[in-house]
Amino acid sequence: MSLSEQHAADLSAETVVVAAGRPPRERDMPVNPPLVLSSTYFGTGSLDTGDRGYGRYSNPTWDPFEEALARLEGAELPGLLYSSGLAAVSSALSLIPAGGALVMPTHSYSGTLVMASELAQKGFVELRAVDIADTAAVKAALAPGGPGARPAAMLWLESPTNPMLGIADVAALTEAAHAAGAIVVTDNTFSTPLVQQPLALGSDVVLHSVTKYLAGHSDVVLGALVTSNPDIRSALLHNRTIHGGIAGPFEAWLAAGPADARAPGGTVTAVRNDPRGAAQQPPPGRVHPVPGAAR
Numbered sequence: 001m002s003l004s005e006q007h008a009a010d011l012s013a014e015t016v017v018v019a020a021g022r023p024p025r026e027r028d029m030p031v032n033p034p035l036v037l038s039s040t041y042f043g044t045g046s047l048d049t050g051d052r053g054y055g056r057y058s059n060p061t062w063d064p065f066e067e068a069l070a071r072l073e074g075a076e077l078p079g080l081l082y083s084s085g086l087a088a089v090s091s092a093l094s095l096i097p098a099g100g101a102l103v104m105p106t107h108s109y110s111g112t113l114v115m116a117s118e119l120a121q122k123g124f125v126e127l128r129a130v131d132i133a134d135t136a137a138v139k140a141a142l143a144p145g146g147p148g149a150r151p152a153a154m155l156w157l158e159s160p161t162n163p164m165l166g167i168a169d170v171a172a173l174t175e176a177a178h179a180a181g182a183i184v185v186t187d188n189t190f191s192t193p194l195v196q197q198p199l200a201l202g203s204d205v206v207l208h209s210v211t212k213y214l215a216g217h218s219d220v221v222l223g224a225l226v227t228s229n230p231d232i233r234s235a236l237l238h239n240r241t242i243h244g245g246i247a248g249p250f251e252a253w254l255a256a257g258p259a260d261a262r263a264p265g266g267t268v269t270a271v272r273n274d275p276r277g278a279a280q281q282p283p284p285g286r287v288h289p290v291p292g293a294a295r
């Protein structure tokens with residue numbers, strides 16, 4: 001364990017935001033992660049030996065953010081950074097097998113809905129749109145009765161939804177989805193991991209439009225996924241590598257930088273100071289994001 005890992009072991013979430021992914025606290029190491037601008041890396045010539053190889057496979061500048069996000073979301077594996085939230089949405093939707101049913105909030109973020117609708121129109125998925133605050137209706141859509149009705153392959157949660165601020169019962173719906181054989185992706189953009197940790201509530205994958213609260217300064221467009229499941233992470237990493245929705249190193253460096261990384265902490269402090277945000281998880285009903293903290 002490096003000095004920085006030892007130092008970070010027992011820190012609060014607000015401090016992890018600033019400390020995780022930093023270079024080792026050793027003589028002459030920089031305090032901030034360096035920005036690495038290189039498309040290609042020297043190596044052994046075999047990616048099987050763990051070579052970085054090429055800039056579409058990985059970049060050291062992504063590592064601090066991916067490590068910090070995993071720690072904040074309570075994941076056992078590093079996160080995956082993408083060029084935008086919608087690139088992350090596209091990668092997550094690629095987990096659905098051909099023709100599989102997707103249960104998704106009627107009021108999901110508009111771009112997510114457009115993408116899912118287009119996949120449905122082309123026959124790649126069967127889309128079942130539901131009121132995500134209606135737990136019984138979502139359960140019925142996951143495992144419908146009747147002849148020919150198939151259980152869902154994926155439950156998509158977004159809680160609170162953008163912009164209607166619908167709140168899902170993440171734990172109950174995740175349990176129902178798993179019972180139906182579906183995997184669960186939760187878009188945690190509006191909560192941030194400092195308010196809600198969907199992996200701890202059973203979700204398989206957590207998604208962020210990093211563009212919003214996680215970056216916090218309206219200066220980058222980025223997305224991220226995080227999971228503790230090695231098979232799911234491998235599939236997502238393969239999809240990111242082959243479809244090419246990778247983060248630019250400069251944007252990744254900005255998002256992981258100390259000034260930006262404090263923004264989620266500031267957000268959560270403000271949410272906790274608001275009686276509506278006092279609980280660990282947003283209470284049922286309307287929860288308002290903190291004005292000015294993100295767009």
Ligand SMILES: Cc1ncc(COP(=O)(O)O)c(C=O)c1O
Binds near residue numbers: 084161
């Ligand atoms: C909840 C949510 N998910 C996903 C996205 C898409 O993210 P991006 O704009 O970074 O592609 C947004 C963007 O507003 C969002 O609000």
